[in-house]
Amino acid sequence: MSEFLWPKVTLVMHSKLHNNHIASAKALAVTFVLLIVVIGVSLWARYIENDVSDRLADIAAIKSQLTITFSLLQDAETGQRGYLITQEQEYLAPYLTAIKRISAALDHLAQLTADSPALSNRVAMISELAGEKLQELALTIHLAQTQSIEQAAEVVHTNLGRQLMDSVRTHISDLHAIEDHAYRNQMAQLDRVGQWRLMSDVVVFLLFVFAALYVTRFYKLLGLLQKERSYLNAVLEYAPVGIVLVDGGGVIESANEEFSKILGETKGGIAGRSLASYFPKQHLGAILNSQEVPTNQTESARYPFRCEQKALGRRGRLVPVEVLVDKAQIGETDVRFVVIVNDITEQKKAHDLIKNQNLELQNFAYVCSHDLQEPLRMISMYSGELKKQLPSGVLAEESLARYMDYVVDGAVRAQNLVRDLLSFSRLEYQTNQLELVDTAELLDSVVAVQDLLESNQIGLNVKRNELPVVRGHQTILYQLFQNIISNAVKYQSKERALAISVTASDQIACWQFAIQDNGIGIDKRHFDKIFVIFKRLHHQNEYPGTGIGLAICKKIVEIHGGKMWAESTVGEGSTFFFTLKKVQA
Amino acid sequence: MANVLAEVLLVEDNPADIEMTMRAFEKARFRNKIHSVRDGDEALDFLYKRGGYEDAVTPDIILLDLNMPKTDGKEVLADIKAHTELKRIPVIIMTSSESDQDVLQSYDLHANCYIVKPVDARKFFDIVNRVENFWVDIVVLPSKVEQ
Numbered sequence: 001m002s003e004f005l006w007p008k009v010t011l012v013m014h015s016k017l018h019n020n021h022i023a024s025a026k027a028l029a030v031t032f033v034l035l036i037v038v039i040g041v042s043l044w045a046r047y048i049e050n051d052v053s054d055r056l057a058d059i060a061a062i063k064s065q066l067t068i069t070f071s072l073l074q075d076a077e078t079g080q081r082g083y084l085i086t087q088e089q090e091y092l093a094p095y096l097t098a099i100k101r102i103s104a105a106l107d108h109l110a111q112l113t114a115d116s117p118a119l120s121n122r123v124a125m126i127s128e129l130a131g132e133k134l135q136e137l138a139l140t141i142h143l144a145q146t147q148s149i150e151q152a153a154e155v156v157h158t159n160l161g162r163q164l165m166d167s168v169r170t171h172i173s174d175l176h177a178i179e180d181h182a183y184r185n186q187m188a189q190l191d192r193v194g195q196w197r198l199m200s201d202v203v204v205f206l207l208f209v210f211a212a213l214y215v216t217r218f219y220k221l222l223g224l225l226q227k228e229r230s231y232l233n234a235v236l237e238y239a240p241v242g243i244v245l246v247d248g249g250g251v252i253e254s255a256n257e258e259f260s261k262i263l264g265e266t267k268g269g270i271a272g273r274s275l276a277s278y279f280p281k282q283h284l285g286a287i288l289n290s291q292e293v294p295t296n297q298t299e300s301a302r303y304p305f306r307c308e309q310k311a312l313g314r315r316g317r318l319v320p321v322e323v324l325v326d327k328a329q330i331g332e333t334d335v336r337f338v339v340i341v342n343d344i345t346e347q348k349k350a351h352d353l354i355k356n357q358n359l360e361l362q363n364f365a366y367v368c369s370h371d372l373q374e375p376l377r378m379i380s381m382y383s384g385e386l387k388k389q390l391p392s393g394v395l396a397e398e399s400l401a402r403y404m405d406y407v408v409d410g411a412v413r414a415q416n417l418v419r420d421l422l423s424f425s426r427l428e429y430q431t432n433q434l435e436l437v438d439t440a441e442l443l444d445s446v447v448a449v450q451d452l453l454e455s456n457q458i459g460l461n462v463k464r465n466e467l468p469v470v471r472g473h474q475t476i477l478y479q480l481f482q483n484i485i486s487n488a489v490k491y492q493s494k495e496r497a498l499a500i501s502v503t504a505s506d507q508i509a510c511w512q513f514a515i516q517d518n519g520i521g522i523d524k525r526h527f528d529k530i531f532v533i534f535k536r537l538h539h540q541n542e543y544p545g546t547g548i549g550l551a552i553c554k555k556i557v558e559i560h561g562g563k564m565w566a567e568s569t570v571g572e573g574s575t576f577f578f579t580l581k582k583v584q585a
Numbered sequence: 586m587a588n589v590l591a592e593v594l595l596v597e598d599n600p601a602d603i604e605m606t607m608r609a610f611e612k613a614r615f616r617n618k619i620h621s622v623r624d625g626d627e628a629l630d631f632l633y634k635r636g637g638y639e640d641a642v643t644p645d646i647i648l649l650d651l652n653m654p655k656t657d658g659k660e661v662l663a664d665i666k667a668h669t670e671l672k673r674i675p676v677i678i679m680t681s682s683e684s685d686q687d688v689l690q691s692y693d694l695h696a697n698c699y700i701v702k703p704v705d706a707r708k709f710f711d712i713v714n715r716v717e718n719f720w721v722d723i724v725v726l727p728s729k730v731e732q
Contacts, residue, residue: 366684370652374681377704378601385706406601526655536654539598539623 027214034203041200045193052186052193059179059186062112062119066172066179069105072098073130073168077161080137084144084152092141099134106130119175126171133164242321242341246275253336262321262343264314275339278311279323303327311341320348363533364425371534372417378410413546417534420548424533427476427555436583437474439481439513440467443502446481450489460489463501468511470580472560480556481515483549484576488517490543493571510562510579518573527566553578590616591721594644596628596661597621597679598653605706606648606679609713617721620644625656629664632671644674645728646720649696651680651687659690666695673727677716 079095082088106127113119136155144152155161236243242259246252252273260267263278304326310318324340382403389395395403443464451459462485470477485500492498501516522530522537529535531554536547550566557564557578568574593610597603603621610619620641622628630636632643647665651658658678665671675697680687683701691699700716703709720726 366686369684370682370687373683374599374652377681377702378599380704381605381706381709382601388706402604410601523655529657535657538654 024214027210031207031210034207038200038203038207041196045197045200048189048193052190055186056183058112059183062109063176063179065105065109065112066175069102069109069126069130070168070172072102072105073133073165076102076134076137077165080141083141084149084156087144087149095137095141099138102130102134119178122171122175126168126175129164129168129171133161133168136161136164242339242343244270244275244339244341246337246339248335248337250275250337259341262313262319262341263311264317275337279309280312308344320344364421367421367533372414372421375410375413375417379407379414382406382410413540416546420546421533424548424552424555427552428559434471435474436469437472437477438467438469439477439504439580440464442474442478442481443467443485446478446485449482450485454489460485461497461499463499465503467502467504469583470511470560471583472580476556476559480553480578483553484515487549488515488519488574490545491519491574492517493519493573507579510581512577512579514575514577516573516575521570521572522566522568522574523570524568527568530566531564550576591618591645591726592642593617593619593717593721594628594631594647595619595621596625596647596653596658597650598623599650602650602702605709606713609710610717612714613717613721617717624653625658625661628661629656632665643671643728645726647674647676648679648716649676651678651682651691659687659694662691662694662696675720675724675726677720679716 075094076098077095079092079098082091083095085091106123109123110120110127113123140152140155140161143155237256239256239258242256242262244252244255244259252271252275255267255270257267260270263270304324306322306324309321309323311321311323313319320343322342322344324342326338326340328336328338330336386395386400386403386407390400443462447460447462454460488500489498496518499518501514503514503516504511505514526537530537531550532547533551534547535551536545538545553576554564557580561581562579564576564578566574566576595603595606597606607619607621610617620631622631627636627638628647628649631638631641634641649658649661658680662676662678665674665676672695676695678691678696678699679702680700681702688699700712703712
């Protein structure tokens with residue numbers, strides 16, 4: 001029996017894909033985490049940048065507001081000085097403009113710094129000092145307008161205004177310093193964010209590179225898959241066994257060329273049919289029906305499942321096949337069956353042939369141990385006896401002759417048996433090319449030879465109907481007719497003249513020959529024995545012979561693919577039947 | 586014939602073997618009587634007392650060859666062992682055949698023993714003597730038991 005091997009390549013590929021699958025899953029997870037980190041970094045950077053830009057705007061606003069406030073105070077002082085020096089009302093204009101705007105400027109400054117207590121304290125102090133300064137200015141201007149310029153100058157000369165102005169300047173420059181420091185801090189933060197951004201850009205770039213590699217690899221794998229798939233398809237399609245893919249319900253999904261060849265079907269008509277329709281007799285259909293698979297643990301042990309079946313081909317032709325069923329289950333629900341079908345018609349034939357040959361060999365061995373043994377034992381036994389008894393001279397003349405007869409008889413019988421056995425075993429090797437044989441002519445020559453042998457007779461009385469031409473081996477067919485005719489002559493009745501009739505009747509597929517005689521006949525009980533090699537129905541002294549004749553006849557008929565049998569009534573005669581195939585038109 | 590202990594039926598087609606067996610039995614001719622038939626058909630006629638053997642005695646022992654024309658030894662054996670009364674008669678197969686198949690088939694058909702005829706005349710003689718001695722002298726034969 002040939003061994004089925006489900007292509008290993010699939011398994012290799014599966015494991016390869018499986019490994020790749022795991023690797024891909026890991027890579028995908030890492031990629032995902034990295035993407036999250038990159039997005040996080042980006043969001044964080046944007047948040048920080050927004051914050052920094054807000055803070056920078058605040059710083060800028062505070063600084064500009066500080067400058068504005070201080071310059072308003074300076075404007076107010078400039079206006080006061082100009083007025084005090086010139087006492088001209090128009091020199092008071094800068095002062096008047098400044099004092100209108102200054103409280104708003106201070107309020108704005110307080111608003112801008114409200115978030116930071118350190119700043120807002122200083123701003124409060126600035127406001128206070130600015131308020132005192134403005135009071136001093138207002139006082140001097142008032143004194144100059146209402147009293148005298150000297151009184152105003154006296155106030156100015158107290159240096160209080162200058163001191164207040166210096167205090168305000170100090171505080172403002174302190175605030176500038178604080179804001180400048182904050183500005184630097186923010187800029188440093190912006191730098192850090194920039195570094196993170198750069199890093200995340202690098203990661204994004206790497207991810208792109210990785211993705212590109214991955215895609216390349218994916219396509220490479222896809223190519224490999226397609227290559228292997230086409231290879232596998234070729235294997236499936238041109239495999240010398242039928243391969244069928246069946247779904248869980250027993251319906252054929254696809255089948256290869258060989259399967260359709262085995263069944264003699266057209267390939268198109270197979271897919272979609274139920275597998276059971278090709279294996280109706282056995283339970284193969286049931287095996288494939290997943291509902292009928294028992295749920296216990298023996299199920300896995302059922303596959304692969306191997307059996308010999310008869311497949312139903314076209315026009316009801318039964319093909320002996322060997323079937324291997326394997327279950328391919330992917331996941332819980334996707335059940336498929338792979339059915340491999342091997343046509344074993346030839347194997348069966350060869351097997352039968354060998355069986356027949358073995359049987360013949362066995363028969364041969366049996367004959368050797370059985371029929372040949374006896375005459376040899378005879379020779380050995382009586383020659384031994386002669387050797388022992390002759391020298392003593394006590395052996396009677398009559399006994400001596402009889403012993404000698406036993407020895408000679410044994411030798412002759414052994415010789416005949418060996419000769420007949422040889423001719424029997426050689427039958428098959430005498431067959432060369434088949435030729436057309438006219439059985440009428442064959443019978444003519446058999447009868448002619450028989451007439452020559454039995455020279456004291458008037459000639460054989462052989463009646464016949466029209467005999468056909470058959471295809472066969474001339475030499476052994478001659479032997480067939482000769483053996484039957486000579487048997488008829490040998491076993492003829494003493495009471496009546498021998499009459500033989502040879503007829504052939506049309507049995508559609510073959511010719512059935514019947515050779516009938518009016519001889520002594522054969523007891524019905526012995527019909528099966530007469531065709532057995534060396535089996536005899538008569539003692540040597542009645543009808544001598546080895547018992548090979550009909551065995552040879554039967555074998556000749558079988559070599560030609562026919563059958564042979566006999567019918568007979570004791571005392572009336574026998575009829576030997578045999579069939580020979582017709583010549584195909 | 587008061588001293589005849591056993592009636593022996595020899596079923597054998599080969600005259601040389603018949604002669605040898607007869608000679609071996611002759612040694613003890615006072616205690617046994619040998620009847621010889623040439624084939625299975627004759628043996629059955631003898632046993633069933635028909636076809637010219639109407640006056641035959643029922644033998645106490647049967648010596649049976651296997652390879653004979655017409656009805657062969659195995660058929661005779663099967664016939665005897667299927668018969669209600671005859672089946673008790675010890676049947677000794679004496680044959681040239683050494684075939685395992687013949688040995689087993691004979692015992693399957695309830696042969697009482699199976700002996701391959703020796704090639705040497707002395708041995709043949711000796712064996713037949715021993716068989717005679719065993720079955721006639723030592724063994725209690727069913728025919729000698731009061732029914």
